[in-house]
Amino acid sequence: MLTRTNQQNGEELSILGFGCMRFPQKGAGIDEPRAIALIRSAIDQGINYFDTAYFYHGGKSESLLGEALSGGYREKVKIATKLPPFMVNKLEGAKKIFETQCTKLKTNYFDYYLLHMLTDKATFDRMVSIGVMEWMEQLKQQGTIRNIGFSFHGGKADFEQILNAYPWDFCQIQYNYLDENNQATKSGLQMAASLGIPVIIMEPLRGGKLVNNLPEQVHKAFQGYDDKRTPAEWALRWIWNHPEVTVILSGMSDEQQLSENIAIASSATANSLSVEELAVFDRVKAIMLEKTKVPCTACAYCMPCPQGVDIPGCFAAYNDKYLLNDKRSRFKYMQTQGVLSKNPAYASLCTECGKCERHCPQNIAIRKELKQVRKEMEGPLFKPVVGVARKLLKVK
Numbered sequence: 231m232l233t234r235t236n237q238q239n240g241e242e243l244s245i246l247g248f249g250c251m252r253f254p255q256k257g258a259g260i261d262e263p264r265a266i267a268l269i270r271s272a273i274d275q276g277i278n279y280f281d282t283a284y285f286y287h288g289g290k291s292e293s294l295l296g297e298a299l300s301g302g303y304r305e306k307v308k309i310a311t312k313l314p315p316f317m318v319n320k321l322e323g324a325k326k327i328f329e330t331q332c333t334k335l336k337t338n339y340f341d342y343y344l345l346h347m348l349t350d351k352a353t354f355d356r357m358v359s360i361g362v363m364e365w366m367e368q369l370k371q372q373g374t375i376r377n378i379g380f381s382f383h384g385g386k387a388d389f390e391q392i393l394n395a396y397p398w399d400f401c402q403i404q405y406n407y408l409d410e411n412n413q414a415t416k417s418g419l420q421m422a423a424s425l426g427i428p429v430i431i432m433e434p435l436r437g438g439k440l441v442n443n444l445p446e447q448v449h450k451a452f453q454g455y456d457d458k459r460t461p462a463e464w465a466l467r468w469i470w471n472h473p474e475v476t477v478i479l480s481g482m483s484d485e486q487q488l489s490e491n492i493a494i495a496s497s498a499t500a501n502s503l504s505v506e507e508l509a510v511f512d513r514v515k516a517i518m519l520e521k522t523k524v525p526c527t528a529c530a531y532c533m534p535c536p537q538g539v540d541i542p543g544c545f546a547a548y549n550d551k552y553l554l555n556d557k558r559s560r561f562k563y564m565q566t567q568g569v570l571s572k573n574p575a576y577a578s579l580c581t582e583c584g585k586c587e588r589h590c591p592q593n594i595a596i597r598k599e600l601k602q603v604r605k606e607m608e609g610p611l612f613k614p615v616v617g618v619a620r621k622l623l624k625v626k
């Protein structure tokens with residue numbers, strides 16, 4: 231298992247981290263004995279970074295991980311877990327969640343503690359205003375939290391604002407060869423690295439979509455270069471090729487995935503892909519682009535929209551629905567377009583002013599395409615449902 235150094239604190243982290251949101255299942259629940267054995271096997275083979283969250287597996291992920299790490303494993307690993315800001319309106323609420331997490335994980339400290347799923351800076355500002363950041367800093371001084379970070383699922387501009395708003399110890403972003411220009415983007419990754427902030431990568435395989443739902447031509451492009459390398463290996467090697475990346479999280483559900491990923495993680499060094507291998511990705515991305523509904527390259531020349539629409543983000547979610555046959559694309563659309571944040575960015579906010587279209591190098595009829603996005607990703611009940619949800623969660 232290769233490691234990379236956390237430049238902030240000198241820790242050696244395994245380049246493969248264990249994402250604890252896809253444990254093996256038995257019926258409707260976690261197959262506990264198998265999940266515990268899988269976790270311990272991962273540790274025995276060199277994985278030392280485990281990422282969980284308050285609500286993964288309906289709240290059971292943290293308890294399972296706590297159980298797996300008892301009996302001498304806790305000290306061998308770094309635990310990362312997360313505070314869900316959308317469930318926190320008062321500091322007392324955050325403290326209560328934190329105590330529950332310590333109990334579930336059977337520990338009195340977290341190595342890495344994150345604000346979960348930020349999509350805009352307003353949510354971070356809200357955490358500051360109710361005292362969450364100050365409280366986390368006190369816990370850090372006491373050694374109860376070792377590193378303070380955030381995970382992110384919004385657009386590039388928000389990512390950069392959040393990155394610059396606080397002296398973060400680390401951050402976590404979605405990144406893979408399909409998302410090079412989506413969400414935090416490659417330039418966001420590079421900005422974090424230039425600030426000395428270690429970057430943890432999530433969704434390296436887009437929840438398996440870059441393995442199971444790829445167009446046939448993509449398989450052929452990969453196999454044309456090397457017919458032994460799986461799409462998962464191609465995808466992981468592409469990410470590890472970036473020196474700015476510290477750890478990739480993989481939500482491994484079985485022993486085979488674990489051993490395959492560990493084998494790749496024993497040789498995937500930074501800057502190791504050849505010019506020919508990188509050219510394979512250029513071909514793959516070209517195939518993907520050809521199959522997309524809207525040929526948006528996420529250049530963001532059309533931004534900012536005066537109404538706050540995240541134009542490239544809307545098109546990315548819409549394209550995924552068709553390109554990757556992604557059944558969760560509507561949920562992801564709602565999540566990434568800030569439906570429950572202070573700054574929503576979904577397609578139906580468009581007032582059709584036309585300002586954006588003048589700047590699009592792809593000559594995309596943005597207004598027309600956004601109408602289609604609205605029709606397919608939102609539907610007629612979207613606004614009333616969002617209105618009620620925002621009221622219930624007191625989002626202004």
Ligand code: SF4
Pocket residue numbers: 534535536537538539541579580581582583584585586587596597600
């Ligand atoms: S046309 Fe719509 S998306 Fe484009 S700038 Fe105007 S409001 Fe924003």
Ligand code: SF4
Pocket residue numbers: 525526527528529530531532533541542589590591592593594596
């Ligand atoms: S300018 Fe065009 S291609 Fe660029 S992000 Fe906007 S819609 Fe996409």
